[in-house]
Amino acid sequence: MRKKPRYHSLKKLKIRQDWSRWTLYSIAKLTRPDTRTKTYFQQKWAAKSDTRAYHGEVIREKKWKRQFKRNIPAVVPMDHRYLARNDGSEQAAGRGAGADVEETKYAPQRTPYMQMTYYPIERRLDTAIFRALFSSSVRQARQFCVHGLVTVNGKKMVYPGYMLNPGDMFQVNTESVMFATGAQKSRSSTGRKVDAEKRAARADSWTNTTPTDAEPSIAELAAKSTRSEPTPTELKEHLQTLMSNVEEVLAAEVKAKDKQKFRSFRQEVKKAIALWKTASPETISTLDSQFDFLKARVAASSSDSPADSSAPTSLISPEDQLKLKQAFDRLKEKAQYDAAWNKRDASKPYATPWRPKDFMPAFAFIPRYLEVNQNICAAVYLRHPVARPGLAEVPTPFPFETSQLAFNWYLRRR
Amino acid sequence: MPPRLGSTRLTSKASSSSSTLTAAARPSTVACTQRQFSQTSSQQVTRRRREFYQWLNGPGRQLRKPLPNSTNYLGAWDKYGNLVRAPPTWERKTPEQLEKEEAEKAKAKAKAKADAIEKAKKEGEEGKAKTPAEEEKPDDLEASVRRDEEKAKAQEEQDPNYLPQESEEDLQPFPLNRYFRSQPVLSEALREEIYQRVTRDGATVSLASVEFGVSNERVGAVVRLKQLEKEWIAQGKQLAQPYAKAVLQMLPQTPFIDQSLPENKNTRPIPHEPINDLIVHPATRQQLFVPVAESRKFTREDAGKAFANDLLPADARIPHPELVQAEREIAEGLPRAQREQRAVERFQKEQAAKAAAEAAKKAEEARSRNVVPQRRWDYVFTDVSVERAGKDGRGVGGVGWRYGFPHEDRKKGQVKIPTKVDA
Numbered sequence: 001m002r003k004k005p006r007y008h009s010l011k012k013l014k015i016r017q018d019w020s021r022w023t024l025y026s027i028a029k030l031t032r033p034d035t036r037t038k039t040y041f042q043q044k045w046a047a048k049s050d051t052r053a054y055h056g057e058v059i060r061e062k063k064w065k066r067q068f069k070r071n072i073p074a075v076v077p078m079d080h081r082y083l084a085r086n087d088g089s090e091q092a093a094g095r096g097a098g099a100d101v102e103e104t105k106y107a108p109q110r111t112p113y114m115q116m117t118y119y120p121i122e123r124r125l126d127t128a129i130f131r132a133l134f135s136s137s138v139r140q141a142r143q144f145c146v147h148g149l150v151t152v153n154g155k156k157m158v159y160p161g162y163m164l165n166p167g168d169m170f171q172v173n174t175e176s177v178m179f180a181t182g183a184q185k186s187r188s189s190t191g192r193k194v195d196a197e198k199r200a201a202r203a204d205s206w207t208n209t210t211p212t213d214a215e216p217s218i219a220e221l222a223a224k225s226t227r228s229e230p231t232p233t234e235l236k237e238h239l240q241t242l243m244s245n246v247e248e249v250l251a252a253e254v255k256a257k258d259k260q261k262f263r264s265f266r267q268e269v270k271k272a273i274a275l276w277k278t279a280s281p282e283t284i285s286t287l288d289s290q291f292d293f294l295k296a297r298v299a300a301s302s303s304d305s306p307a308d309s310s311a312p313t314s315l316i317s318p319e320d321q322l323k324l325k326q327a328f329d330r331l332k333e334k335a336q337y338d339a340a341w342n343k344r345d346a347s348k349p350y351a352t353p354w355r356p357k358d359f360m361p362a363f364a365f366i367p368r369y370l371e372v373n374q375n376i377c378a379a380v381y382l383r384h385p386v387a388r389p390g391l392a393e394v395p396t397p398f399p400f401e402t403s404q405l406a407f408n409w410y411l412r413r414r
Numbered sequence: 415m416p417p418r419l420g421s422t423r424l425t426s427k428a429s430s431s432s433s434t435l436t437a438a439a440r441p442s443t444v445a446c447t448q449r450q451f452s453q454t455s456s457q458q459v460t461r462r463r464r465e466f467y468q469w470l471n472g473p474g475r476q477l478r479k480p481l482p483n484s485t486n487y488l489g490a491w492d493k494y495g496n497l498v499r500a501p502p503t504w505e506r507k508t509p510e511q512l513e514k515e516e517a518e519k520a521k522a523k524a525k526a527k528a529d530a531i532e533k534a535k536k537e538g539e540e541g542k543a544k545t546p547a548e549e550e551k552p553d554d555l556e557a558s559v560r561r562d563e564e565k566a567k568a569q570e571e572q573d574p575n576y577l578p579q580e581s582e583e584d585l586q587p588f589p590l591n592r593y594f595r596s597q598p599v600l601s602e603a604l605r606e607e608i609y610q611r612v613t614r615d616g617a618t619v620s621l622a623s624v625e626f627g628v629s630n631e632r633v634g635a636v637v638r639l640k641q642l643e644k645e646w647i648a649q650g651k652q653l654a655q656p657y658a659k660a661v662l663q664m665l666p667q668t669p670f671i672d673q674s675l676p677e678n679k680n681t682r683p684i685p686h687e688p689i690n691d692l693i694v695h696p697a698t699r700q701q702l703f704v705p706v707a708e709s710r711k712f713t714r715e716d717a718g719k720a721f722a723n724d725l726l727p728a729d730a731r732i733p734h735p736e737l738v739q740a741e742r743e744i745a746e747g748l749p750r751a752q753r754e755q756r757a758v759e760r761f762q763k764e765q766a767a768k769a770a771a772e773a774a775k776k777a778e779e780a781r782s783r784n785v786v787p788q789r790r791w792d793y794v795f796t797d798v799s800v801e802r803a804g805k806d807g808r809g810v811g812g813v814g815w816r817y818g819f820p821h822e823d824r825k826k827g828q829v830k831i832p833t834k835v836d837a
Contacts, residue, residue, distance in 0.1 A: 077692070080690055084738045
């Protein structure tokens with residue numbers, strides 16, 4: 001059996017749908033197709049071979065041939081002012097209508113239809129996940145689907161070849177996304193050895209000396225300095241104010257369902273107050289945002305019924321609200337982000353604190369047919385990709401000529 | 415066998431032009447330069463690998479990490495690894511350096527502000543005798559503000575590390591494909607504002623679309639995603655915050671311009687995308703020659719009919735035909751109050767028509783469905799037609815088991831992937 005060619009080969013530079021250094025190198029070394037020494041068939045073959053290595057490399061050729069469409073969707077942006085002021089007859093007006101001088105006509109940009117050759121592939125779920133920057137390669141996106149980490153409209157979808165319909169929302173497990181796009185966890189054997197030695201030394205020091213004698217390490221000092229802003233007493237005070245706010249809200253007239261939520265929230269706060277010594281900024285900030293959300297809900301529901309319009313105003317006085325907000329904005333900016341969301345955590349499968357993978361910025365773009373919310377790792381497939389004057393929405397690294405040749409390859413016998 | 419540098423050309427290049435870092439990282443190649451007698455058969459492979467690493471440690475190194483406060487695409491760099499848009503004085507800084515500098519700047523700014531306030535206080539004490547007429551007029555104030563801004567801008571431009579905005583070429587992730595570029599995404603603030611406009615203020619999707627310059631579908635998607643995000647927050651689920659922050663810093667963004675703020679009074683909101691996209695109808699793809707008398711007024715409507723009988727003119731097919739109508743009324747010279755009234759009337763009419771259509775649909779459904787309630791389960795009878803199975807009896811609309819036609823779902827090659835998932 002013939003040996004399978006390498007996925008990333010320096011001998012034959014193929015561009016693949018991933019964020020690897022080989023792909024970046026191949027994109028940088030890409031040239032226009034050779035039209036002088038090759039026959040037309042050779043040109044088409046080479047173009048097809050190169051483009052298929054990038055677009056839907058996991059799809060069998062026969063399947064792709066069936067998916068290929070020679071009609072390519074396009075749009076033209078219209079100016080509503082122009083449409084209102086002209087009825088189109090001015091374009092047909094000639095000498096008979098009194099037009100004497102040939103006016104310089106507005107030439108719109110060319111629509112790059114040929115760059116859209118592979119647009120049906122962009123509809124696939126795995127490709128869309130890759131385009132939404134949720135995975136570092138299409139193969140990885142495929143694996144996410146197969147492993148059941150992807151939902152479409154809230155239902156698990158295990159088929160990477162599912163064709164998204166306009167309006168479909170797909171969502172990937174956030175931890176998997178962080179793993180796929182984050183820097184790799186790496187520790188060399190020496191690093192591991194050093195760490196083990198350190199740990200042993202630390203254990204020795206703890207057993208030999210009392211903890212009060214031990215000098216605080218630099219890391220501990222740093223942690224102290226970042227934590228110095230919200231002292232435990234402050235945290236407790238804040239929790240108590242939050243608690244009193246909740247009680248005020250409960251006293252005011254609200255719907256039973258909301259009340260239930262508030263009660264459960266109050267219990268959580270109570271628990272937090274009990275544990276205030278161990279309270280870190282992150283637990284507080286989530287509680288705070290929860291409360292904000294609930295309050296907004298109550299305000300919205302009560303504003304519908306004008307009878308109890310005094311309820312939202314009685315919740316918290318605006319000054320107090322402002323104070324609360326200011327105090328917690330600072331916390332959110334620094335402590336929450338660094339300490340809660342992005343802290344050092346050895347149990348995570350990626351390098352912590354999280355940072356993007358190497359070479360990710362060179363590949364970070366989101367095409368316009370997707371609307372992505374990165375916070376929850378969800379995206380909506382708005383519509384099929386289209387060509388418009390001067391712009392094609394299918395991300396392809398190849399020059400116009402190559403795409404045209406590939407299009408022509410699939411056009412034959414059709 | 416260790417690799418070898420063959421020709422003298424390459425030896426000289428490796429010793430002179432390549433950076434010291436490359437040589438230090440892989441000392442074996444330097445050591446190999448003397449081994450001219452090597453019998454390695456595939457020198458090509460080593461050459462390719464060497465070139466690959468040379469590129470990766472040379473021009474490619476700049477793409478490894480994000481550029482602070484900017485995008486970082488291949489199109490922005492030339493092949494020697496220079497940022498094309500940067501002035502010659504520019505040098506790349508690490509995020510830590512930048513943070514330090516910014517902290518210093520903020521300190522200096524705060525100090526300047528405090529000084530200014532003190533100065534103003536002093537002046538106020540001195541100039542209390544002044545009459546109000548002598549005080550600065552608002553125009554003067556604005557002019558002074560503008561002057562200050564210009565000064566700040568000039569200073570920024572003089573700053574040796576000032577990086578100008580990206581041009582279109584700088585936003586090309588694929589240098590050879592000039593028809594694709596990274597287009598801005600909605601910033602967090604803009605998303606939040608769109609969500610608030612629709613949910614809190616009760617704006618319709620098309621109204622929000624016009625207001626923010628964001629297409630109809632995108633407005634709907636933003637609201638849906640934001641809603642989900644809020645639910646996650648309420649449930650106390652962990653968001654992918656570090657990821658979101660990093661990704662949004664790498665992408666070009668459409669900022670939200672809050673016009674309620676005094677400093678943004680005269681700035682216009684930045685439209686995110688064209689909202690009136692006309693889909694190219696397949697019937698208009700062909701070239702058509704229609705002889706028309708020059709005296710005849712041949713409008714868009716006539717052109718549409720020439721292509722296909724049921725093809726409507728562009729005014730009716732764009733997503734926001736109400737904008738055209740409003741513009742026409744402006745051109746007619748109607749007073750503002752009348753235009754507003756007409757717009758409201760049109761809107762109400764449209765809403766009423768929509769509601770009526772929905773009600774009719776519901777009534778039709780209720781008419782065709784007959785529900786017989788039982789103790790535990792309800793029987794539902796729906797009207798079906800035998801004809802829906804089609805001529806060959808295999809139509810998708812057909813209902814029930816059709817005698818003589820076996821199900822093919824166990825046959826080879828039957829695709830089981832769902833074609834749609836209901837929301």
